[in-house]
Amino acid sequence: MRNLLRIIVRYYFFFLFLFLEVVSIFLVVQNNSFHRGQFISQSRSVQGYFFETFGGIREYLVLRQTNQDLQMENTLLRNQLDGLTRKMESAGISNDSVPGRQFSYIPAKIINASINKQFNFLTLDKGRHHGLEPEMAVISPRGVVGVVYSVSGNYASVIPLINRDFRLSARIQNTGYFGSLSWPGTGYDQAILEEIPFHVELHEGDTIITSGYSAIFPEGIPVGTIKNFEVVEGNFYTIVVDLAVDYKTLSQVNIIRNLLREEQLELERISGND
Amino acid sequence: MIKLLGGNIIRFIVLVLAQILILNNIQISGYIVPHFYILFILLLPFETPRWFLLIVAFALGISVDLFMNTPGMHASATVFMAFLRPYVLEMSSPRDGYEPGTLPRLSYYGFQWFLRYTVILVIAHHFFLFYVEVFRFAEFFSTLLRVLMSSLFSIILIILSQYFIYRK
Numbered sequence: 001m002r003n004l005l006r007i008i009v010r011y012y013f014f015f016l017f018l019f020l021e022v023v024s025i026f027l028v029v030q031n032n033s034f035h036r037g038q039f040i041s042q043s044r045s046v047q048g049y050f051f052e053t054f055g056g057i058r059e060y061l062v063l064r065q066t067n068q069d070l071q072m073e074n075t076l077l078r079n080q081l082d083g084l085t086r087k088m089e090s091a092g093i094s095n096d097s098v099p100g101r102q103f104s105y106i107p108a109k110i111i112n113a114s115i116n117k118q119f120n121f122l123t124l125d126k127g128r129h130h131g132l133e134p135e136m137a138v139i140s141p142r143g144v145v146g147v148v149y150s151v152s153g154n155y156a157s158v159i160p161l162i163n164r165d166f167r168l169s170a171r172i173q174n175t176g177y178f179g180s181l182s183w184p185g186t187g188y189d190q191a192i193l194e195e196i197p198f199h200v201e202l203h204e205g206d207t208i209i210t211s212g213y214s215a216i217f218p219e220g221i222p223v224g225t226i227k228n229f230e231v232v233e234g235n236f237y238t239i240v241v242d243l244a245v246d247y248k249t250l251s252q253v254n255i256i257r258n259l260l261r262e263e264q265l266e267l268e269r270i271s272g273n274d
Numbered sequence: 275m276i277k278l279l280g281g282n283i284i285r286f287i288v289l290v291l292a293q294i295l296i297l298n299n300i301q302i303s304g305y306i307v308p309h310f311y312i313l314f315i316l317l318l319p320f321e322t323p324r325w326f327l328l329i330v331a332f333a334l335g336i337s338v339d340l341f342m343n344t345p346g347m348h349a350s351a352t353v354f355m356a357f358l359r360p361y362v363l364e365m366s367s368p369r370d371g372y373e374p375g376t377l378p379r380l381s382y383y384g385f386q387w388f389l390r391y392t393v394i395l396v397i398a399h400h401f402f403l404f405y406v407e408v409f410r411f412a413e414f415f416s417t418l419l420r421v422l423m424s425s426l427f428s429i430i431l432i433i434l435s436q437y438f439i440y441r442k
Contacts, residue, residue, distance in 0.1 A: 020329075024350030115409075
């Protein structure tokens with residue numbers, strides 16, 4: 001400490017110079033939006049590169065889990081396809097043209113994720129150049145992940161379910177009642193479903209799916225299962241939901257583009273039905 | 275001493291005003307912006323304590339910044355210049371050092387000495403200033419051209435001022 005002080009006193013001219021320069025540069029960056037923009041865009045591209053490299057390691061670590069999920073989804077899709085083909089055949093429709101497709105899917109990889117904050121975000125390796133836009137739904141083979149919040153050329157940030165600003169219209173699969181799902185900020189594996197009337201019969205383990213009432217998510221994507229429920233006050237349940245998606249091992253996601261979204265929003269705007 | 279101090283304060287104010295009221299309105303072809311106010315740092319007495327040099331340079335830069343809405347930009351450049359000044363003086367000192375009672379002016383040490391002293395410090399200042407302004411090295415050569423052109427004009431102005439204002 002004494003030596004340090006001695007050095008500072010001895011080279012005070014240099015240190016004073018350094019100090020004044022730091023103050024000046026700080027003022028420059030702080031007060032000038034052009035410089036701030038430069039600074040931020042420089043650090044963004046460094047961040048993007050870093051997360052992409054680091055995300056590769058993470059992806060490798062959760063490979064087993066990802067494989068399992070993909071296989072599960074494959075099986076499910078194959079079953080559905082089989083069923084549909086048969087139905088179409090029996091109805092006399094040839095399956096070489098699919099009329100009125102509403103959703104298209106864009107695969108993406110998570111390159112950065114926070115799960116231990118109150119306002120968590122995910123970063124994807126796809127951006128505007130790949131057709132992503134804000135307010136697109138993000139799902140994984142297991143269920144709902146979140147909504148695209150902002151996009152840059154090659155990256156996108158996603159508000160996941162585990163962000164306190166996130167609200168989702170969700171439905172209980174076997175009864176059809178729907179409510180509002182939000183995250184209380186307590187743990188990355190649980191959320192709260194509210195606004196389900198207390199007369200509805202619930203069981204632990206019931207599946208919660210998306211309601212399809214927003215223009216973002218298609219209907220019927222798994223959200224989670226009921227862990228427990230109680231009526232705290234008033235006429236509504238407070239339901240604790242175990243989330244279907246495990247944010248800790250999440251790596252591959254799909255972005256859903258709703259091709260008819262504009263049409264739906266336009267209609268709702270005209271009829272004043274928000 | 276008091277006279278010296280008073281003279282310097284007046285010079286400070288006059289130079290800052292000249293810079294913001296007159297010189298900043300002169301812009302020749304977008305490349306050349308003369309920065310005359312740094313004459314103040316050039317003319318400070320030899321005996322000025324180093325720390326005072328830095329503080330005064332910072333004050334000078336900030337004063338100009340305040341009027342040009344560029345907080346910190348000129349300050350960083352003037353501080354850099356003031357930091358170099360003692361070394362430049364040392365480097366270009368005459369064989370038997372600077373005589374007490376003299377000032378770093380053309381009238382005391384001659385044209386050649388003053389030109390050399392001015393060129394080094396003005397280019398250092400302009401170099402720092404223009405690169406902080408663009409904040410990147412991508413347009414290195416177009417910025418360098420601006421540095422050199424503006425330096426040339428600043429140096430001409432400073433040398434001329436020595437003949438017109440500070441005659442012995």
